[in-house]
Amino acid sequence: MPEPDPAHLIDLSDVGRTYDDGPAALSGLTLRVRRGEALAVLGRSGSGKSTLLNLLAGLDRPSTGRVTVDGLRVDRLSEAACAKYRRSHVGMVFQFFNLLDDLTVLDNVLLPAQLAGADRTAAAARAAELLDRLGIARHARAHPGRLSGGERQRVAVARALMNRPPLLLADEPTGALDSASGADVRELLRELNAEGQTIVLVTHDLALAEACATRTIELLDGRIARDVAAVTR
Known part of the structure; x- marks a missing residue:
């Protein structure tokens, strides 16, 4: 297999994934994603997106x-090293937010920094910066259950960005939102990518892909069936 190219944040080479005796979830997948790209991953259920x-x-x-992210062979990391990798290299945004309802908005955002053992003063400053940047500073002391879906997703994005990860992964980030909140999150992701954040998002929302992605791939039976760069955005 060729060596990873440092210009690419993500470098997957001939990746396959099978589970027990079932069909391959991924088969011979080779994919490179440059730093600063926003990649939308489309495909039917079972196509390999979640894998x-x-x-x-x-x-x-x-x-x-081989799976290489930011120069790290992720497929070779131990469980402890994988946990450290996720804290430092990856921010994750989910369809249903995955916020802790018994913590305030601020404490939810601070959680990744606390798990990483970050300096408290620096973490508090970073959290305040993100809450202000994402327009939710007024909700810092509120609990997530009192917020709208769009506001909760903004909290989730702030939490994902807390440790300044080079890679932001988003799994159906507008799937649980109404149309207005979905449009709000699309604009947020577009702005983050314009500022240089590398994003990989899995979605069925074509409007999200068209608004945010600089490149779109479609998976079919664990393989890339289509790979298209955006002409304009």
């Missing part, structure tokens, strides 16, 4: 091939 996201997050391991 791809889990491999990038270090939550799963390939059966064959």
